[in-house]
Amino acid sequence: MTEGIVVERAGQKLTVLVPQEGKTYRGIPLGKVRKKEKLFAGDRVEGRIVDSSTFAIEKVKERKNILIRPPIANVDRVVIVSTIKNPPFNNFLLDNLLVVYDHLGLEQTVVFNKVDLLEGEEKEELKRWREIYEKAGYRVIEASAETKEGIEELKELLSKEGISIFAGPSGVGKSSLISAITEVELRTGEVSRKTERGRHTTREVRLIPFGEGFIGDAPGFSRVEALNFMDKEEVRLHFPEFLNYTCKFSDCLHLEEEGCEVREAVKRGEIPCIRYKSYLKMIKEFVPWLAEVPACKEE
């Protein structure tokens, strides 16, 4: 049996890389595999090289994980790409992704791309967001596929073994960054001036060999809901800044419970209101005391 990895899935068409040969093949799942499961980019497979262009997939190895958004298996780390401008920053999407990927146990990096576009007040806005995420404990990189700022830092991070993927909304420059990193030319598309959104240029998942591992480009998406992946009670565990506080009750949801230290920290301004508001929105709750916190009114 020969080992391979699915590096691309376009509709039913699978592309399998056989590292031993340094060559890609059209992957054809044999009947028993096809009947049992759907294959994803990132799947490690075993099978036989049938001819110079075809690989018969006889077995799919057990998966470490499957990301639904984007659909890739065996992911080790994820780079979540956002922009302050063009398109405007969607902090709620970023917060949902951070929760979902932490739940899956992935190593995460927050990237703000297109910093070359920012002026004056917009630079201040970036600085404020950067501080919020860094204080919470995330690694934040400012980048530009245009000026190549941050590209060396990303290269270093992504040359490690395993599968790293780029996630985030359409138009933030995922494909542009991957092109700058790997020097593989990928299709990119302009952001619409009217709607300020990307045009879903990348249609398929594709893994590109880089360093000891792979970098995955995938279509953008604008909605992910943490509650589709976990119970309401779990969400609080994936806000690292909440974990610095010990509430009276260990199952505290940080709403209106007696002895809630997270609430006190929000009131004192130690936990940014905007992150706490994301948490409430994620678990679909409301707390009346928020209206009394001066720092929360400004936002």
Ligand SMILES: Nc1nc2c(ncn2[C@@H]2O[C@H](COP(=O)(O)OP(=O)(O)OP(=O)(O)O)[C@@H](O)[C@H]2O)c(=O)[nH]1
């Ligand atoms: N000024 C500037 N423009 C950028 C930068 N990165 C990407 N762009 C532009 O932003 C647009 C969108 O880039 P893409 O790389 O296609 O974005 P994407 O995230 O892959 O989008 P989807 O494939 O639709 O999900 C293109 O017109 C790029 O040229 C950057 O750092 N600075």
Ligand SMILES: [Mg+2]
């Ligand atoms: Mg793209």
Ligand SMILES: [Zn+2]
């Ligand atoms: Zn609490």
